[in-house]
Amino acid sequence: xxxxxxxxxxxxxxxxxxxxxxxxxxxxxxxxxxxxxxxxxxxxxxxxxxxxxxxxxxxxxxxxxxxxxxxxxxxxxxxxxxxxxxxxxxxxxxxxxxxxxxxxxxxxxxxxxxxxxxxxxxxxxxxxxxxxxxxxxxxxxxxxxxxxxxxxxxxxxxxxxxxxxxxxxxxxxxxxxxxxxxxxxxxxxxxxxxxxxxxxxxxxxxxxxxxxxxxxxxxxxxxxxxxx
Amino acid sequence: xxxxxxxxxxxxxxxxxxxxxxxxxxxxxxxxxxxxxxxxxxxxxxxxxxxxxxxxxxxxxxxxxxxxxxxxxxxxxxxxxxxxxxxxxxxxxxxxxxxxxxxxxxxxxxxxxxxxxxxxxxxxxxxxxxxxxx
Numbered sequence: 001x002x003x004x005x006x007x008x009x010x011x012x013x014x015x016x017x018x019x020x021x022x023x024x025x026x027x028x029x030x031x032x033x034x035x036x037x038x039x040x041x042x043x044x045x046x047x048x049x050x051x052x053x054x055x056x057x058x059x060x061x062x063x064x065x066x067x068x069x070x071x072x073x074x075x076x077x078x079x080x081x082x083x084x085x086x087x088x089x090x091x092x093x094x095x096x097x098x099x100x101x102x103x104x105x106x107x108x109x110x111x112x113x114x115x116x117x118x119x120x121x122x123x124x125x126x127x128x129x130x131x132x133x134x135x136x137x138x139x140x141x142x143x144x145x146x147x148x149x150x151x152x153x154x155x156x157x158x159x160x161x162x163x164x165x166x167x168x169x170x171x172x173x174x175x176x177x178x179x180x181x182x183x184x185x186x187x188x189x190x191x192x193x194x195x196x197x198x199x200x201x202x203x204x205x206x207x208x209x210x211x212x213x214x215x216x217x218x219x220x221x222x223x224x225x226x227x228x
Numbered sequence: 229x230x231x232x233x234x235x236x237x238x239x240x241x242x243x244x245x246x247x248x249x250x251x252x253x254x255x256x257x258x259x260x261x262x263x264x265x266x267x268x269x270x271x272x273x274x275x276x277x278x279x280x281x282x283x284x285x286x287x288x289x290x291x292x293x294x295x296x297x298x299x300x301x302x303x304x305x306x307x308x309x310x311x312x313x314x315x316x317x318x319x320x321x322x323x324x325x326x327x328x329x330x331x332x333x334x335x336x337x338x339x340x341x342x343x344x345x346x347x348x349x350x351x352x353x354x355x356x357x358x359x360x361x362x
Contacts, residue, residue, distance in 0.1 A: 028278075031320055032320060035327050036327050039331055073360070086337055089333045090333075093327075094330060096326055097319075097322050202338075202341065205346075206345055209349050213352055216268065216356060216359065219359055
């Protein structure tokens with residue numbers, strides 16, 4: 001089953017790249033720079049999904065105190081952070097040719113996303129700096145929950161504050177927003193599915209690694225204890 | 229008499245303009261209507277309306293407008309077209325450069341992250357092997 005999903009993911013990526021660079025029409029106002037959109041927005045959506053999984057797993061960890069759930073939450077939070085870093089790279093590179101600047105400090109969508117990136121960067125540092133697994137799991141679960149609370153704010157930022165610089169929402173936005181061309185819409189959704197598959201595969205691999213690593217550490221600890 | 233001739237020339241300019249628009253109206257009434265709206269709109273609204281014109285629309289308007297002008301003015305159009313072409317070429321290559329870097333860096337980031345997970349997993353499996361052999 002995993003093998004089939006991986007092949008399907010490969011096919012989706014091929015189709016996605018083909019559509020972005022050979023099929024989809026150029027935007028009338030932004031030209032070729034608008035094609036960054038097909039990478040930028042799905043990457044942001046994927047990070048939101050990853051943080052949502054991490055949020056649910058963290059709540060469940062605090063209830064059940066099962067370290068497997070902590071590993072699941074950590075794998076999705078770290079993978080989500082990698083994708084937010086991707087958004088932080090593609091966003092300014094899209095903004096520069098369109099706005100004339102890499103960043104707009106007064107844009108609420110940008111700033112709320114930056115805060116989200118910082119929160120999950122702190123999550124990674126927290127896990128890296130705490131050797132005690134129980135304490136680390138408890139603290140990082142709380143931080144993942146707090147960090148997730150920023151996700152709805154990022155999502156709603158362009159709807160609440162009516163940011164002039166940031167483009168309008170793709171879905172459920174105001175009048176005149178969204179993708180008009182069906183090819184654009186198809187390409188976008190293929191991108192969203194392809195990025196989700198990729199995120200799932202990476203988070204799954206990382207979770208397996210975390211679980212195996214903790215088993216090995218426990219084994220080493222047991223061996224040392226026996227040796228004494 | 230001189231004043232009269234000047235007045236005739238001045239008044240004939242909008243008449244010439246009407247001519248090409250009348251031809252356009254015959255060929256594509258929908259586009260002519262859009263062009264009328266564009267001409268009557270205020271500056272901000274007109275700028276927003278630019279995206280409504282398709283490439284074919286712009287080509288049609290431009291060729292009708294050019295054809296209505298005397299041969300001497302055609303040379304000015306050449307200069308304008310050359311200027312616009314160079315400017316658009318510069319903007320397009322600038323945009324392409326940023327699009328290229330955005331996609332490349334994103335893919336590199338994902339690749340490095342995947343390679344890091346793979347490397348850590350390989351190191352861990354080596355460690356497991358060593359533990360089994362002990």
